[in-house]
Amino acid sequence: MAKIIPNISVDCVIFGFDFNQLNVLLVERKLEDEASGKVLIDDWTLTGYHIFEDEDFDTAAARILKGLSGLDNIYLEQFYAFGAIRRVNGPKDNLWLEHQLEGFSQRIVTVGYFSLIDNTTVTITHNDRNVNWFPITDLPELGFDHAYILEKALEKLRSKLRSEPIGFELLPEKFTISQLQRLYEVVLGTKFDRRNFRKKVMQMKYVIPLDEKQKGVKHKPAQLFIFSKEVYEKTKTERFDFSI
């Protein structure tokens, strides 16, 4: 394996949706004093790692994601690069880095990626560290400047959700209109009229109705739909908002 580049890393903000809430994947950062057993650090961070010398940013992000989910072809997008001098500066951060990188003390800049997956079906694992989904409304203490990075990622997700069909990445292949609506409402923090929402989605040619219904629900089962990226690419027209 190639050497890592010590002052450059990639952090992935992995978002998941469970039909109810928007979640983010975090890794536990735990350090105990070997002699006393005293817990020196116990908080959480985003999933990230240094880039290797023979690796692009995109490749590094995909590698991290694959390591956790086992999946390729996940939605992944670079959203911002973080290089503030004091971005990693808390006593815990320094302690952690000393322990991990042994003496490397330069500033580490990081490139942020966000990723969207359906967290009802994907299982996330990590060799030796705890990994967990947390609802974005109820986060634990975050290490480094990861609270800030997460905030930026959320901003980007929200803004992109308004103008491009990325929401479907958070749903299973087959979904109902209500699930899609719930997703929009949760991520954007708004409410939509059920009938108008449906009307809007119905006129999107790339949201294709199936001859199939929801199963296992204790009420009238809803029709299922799939999203077609191909149809979207073909039918999208350059929109102009000029909202400024």
Next chain:
Amino acid sequence: MAKIIPNISVDCVIFGFDFNQLNVLLVERKLEDEASGKVLIDDWTLTGYHIFEDEDFDTAAARILKGLSGLDNIYLEQFYAFGAIRRVNGPKDNLWLEHQLEGFSQRIVTVGYFSLIDNTTVTITHNDRNVNWFPITDLPELGFDHAYILEKALEKLRSKLRSEPIGFELLPEKFTISQLQRLYEVVLGTKFDRRNFRKKVMQMKYVIPLDEKQKGVKHKPAQLFIFSKEVYEKTKTERFDFSI
């Protein structure tokens, strides 16, 4: 002065508008063989430089901009980080870097910023290298991966112009509606109906009419307007397009 970080740089895509075209500022990259006088390299690049050890990305970008224009408080925004392994790989690029960095051969990653200024009033200078405005429709040969970086910057500029009031940064403080329209048409590559465009702008509370008219034109002089960032911030409402 602090030391530079050799594997990280910032590149600024400086856009200017002259009431007619969208321009970009480029620096000549020229290298001659000292013995023979033969021209080894003669092409153009974006304006960029390594970051210093004690400097944030934003600070580095502002420094580069200030060095060229003498101005502070210019619109500046990070748009993408470029870290592809072969992003700098042409024979000319290698020759140039050898000459500049003497033996440093690692990959250099760069963080792209774009900047907007009114190029009718700002004078750009550089100590020892040629600097020039080029219309984006008529560019010279670009070194490194700067053609790609410029393309990405343009994309970002266009998309942001549609949803936020950044176009005013490309105009002088006082401008006419026609000038604003021309700007939108040139950057976005579209045509607008003059009357409808005016109507749209007129309902923006933050575009404020002055009791003052254009001077030195050989036709009916138009009314001048200014943009108020304060009014914009106060009156903006969270818009929702959901165009996907």
Next chain:
DNA sequence: TTTGCAATGTGTAGATTTTACGCATTATAC
């Protein structure tokens, strides 16, 4: 078997926004 429940699924009128135009006005230059 019936009945209640909890969602789904559809339609319409009014308000708002966008689009497509036509014509009068006003400095300047000849």
Next chain:
DNA sequence: GTATAATGCGTAAAATCTACACATTGCAAA
């Protein structure tokens, strides 16, 4: 003073968005 070239304003039709009410369907409990 007259032609020129752009500014400035208004209106009707089309399209889109908003608000809102009622019937339908499958499951589950009685």
